[in-house]
Amino acid sequence: MTIIKMPTPLRLYTDGQTEINVQGNTVGEALKDLMSQHNELEQHLYNDDGQLRAFVNIFVDGDDVRHLNGVDTQITPNSILRIVPSVAGGF
Amino acid sequence: MILNISKNIYQQISNHLIDAYPNEGAGFLLGYTKNHNRTVRMILALVNEWETKEQTNRYKISAKAYMNAEDVAEQKGLDLIGVFHSHPDSPANPSEYDREFALPWWSYLIISINNNKVDHAKCWVLDDDRNQFIEEIFNIK
Numbered sequence: 170m171t172i173i174k175m176p177t178p179l180r181l182y183t184d185g186q187t188e189i190n191v192q193g194n195t196v197g198e199a200l201k202d203l204m205s206q207h208n209e210l211e212q213h214l215y216n217d218d219g220q221l222r223a224f225v226n227i228f229v230d231g232d233d234v235r236h237l238n239g240v241d242t243q244i245t246p247n248s249i250l251r252i253v254p255s256v257a258g259g260f
Numbered sequence: 261m262i263l264n265i266s267k268n269i270y271q272q273i274s275n276h277l278i279d280a281y282p283n284e285g286a287g288f289l290l291g292y293t294k295n296h297n298r299t300v301r302m303i304l305a306l307v308n309e310w311e312t313k314e315q316t317n318r319y320k321i322s323a324k325a326y327m328n329a330e331d332v333a334e335q336k337g338l339d340l341i342g343v344f345h346s347h348p349d350s351p352a353n354p355s356e357y358d359r360e361f362a363l364p365w366w367s368y369l370i371i372s373i374n375n376n377k378v379d380h381a382k383c384w385v386l387d388d389d390r391n392q393f394i395e396e397i398f399n400i401k
Contacts, residue, residue, distance in 0.1 A: 176326070176330070176363070177330060177333070177339055177340040177341075177365075177366075178340075178363040178364055178365040178366045179363070179364070179365075181364060181365045182364075212389070212390060213363065213364060213390070223360075223361070224360075224361045224363075226323045228323070228327075233323070251327070253323040253326050253327055254323075254326060254363055255320065255321070255322065255323055255326070255361070256286070256320070256321040256326060256343055256361065256363075257310070257318070257319060257320040257321070257357075257361045258286075258318075258319060258343075258345055258354075258355070258357055258358040258361055258362070258368075259284055259310075259317045259318035259319055259345075259347075259355060259357050259358070260317050260347050260350050260353075260355040260357065260358070
């Protein structure tokens with residue numbers, strides 16, 4: 170099983186769990202499995218167009234998937250995924 | 261939820277944001293939550309990583325800084341409980357841009373800095389459906 174590490178504010182929707190075991194051969198499949206286990210996460214990770222929100226970064230074994238193949242990046246059961254928010258704001 | 265901040269930590273936050281003025285400054289709030297009270301035990305004052313020419317009305321904390329902050333919190337036995345940032349010469353009300361990038365559960369402390377001085381501060385939390393910020397009570401003790 171692949172592990173996804175959750176950022177602190179989203180642990181509200183994983184019953185406080187910091188790591189979730191998921192299945193899938195790609196990042197997208199792993200995220201889909203995460204959503205199926207904790208469906209309230211979806212509105213915070215995806216926008217209305219079904220795309221990952223701009224502030225959501227996914228790292229696989231320390232590498233940002235935007236520099237790999239995005240959600241099509243291949244993973245293995247030993248991969249460690251980390252959801253990392255970009256924190257931004259202003260007026 | 262009520263956010264509790266000591267005078268000393270609030271001064272640290274203010275100093276960082278005044279140093280950043282007229283640009284926006286930002287950082288993380290680390291602490292713990294018990295029942296409906298959230299207590300700040302330390303802060304991580306961070307560099308604004310937004311491109312320089314727009315730092316007067318934008319701030320950004322990188323993914324790398326975020327990961328480091330979570331690691332620090334874990335080492336200290338604390339949680340990342342929120343973010344603070346300044347609105348230079350502007351009210352401490354969250355903007356649409358703030359909402360777009362906001363995460364649930366966190367406390368968002370916004371401090372208005374006018375002419376190098378703290379003018380006022382407000383604290384906010386995003387509601388569950390992401391539609392709006394709700395003002396959160398905060399105490400400086």
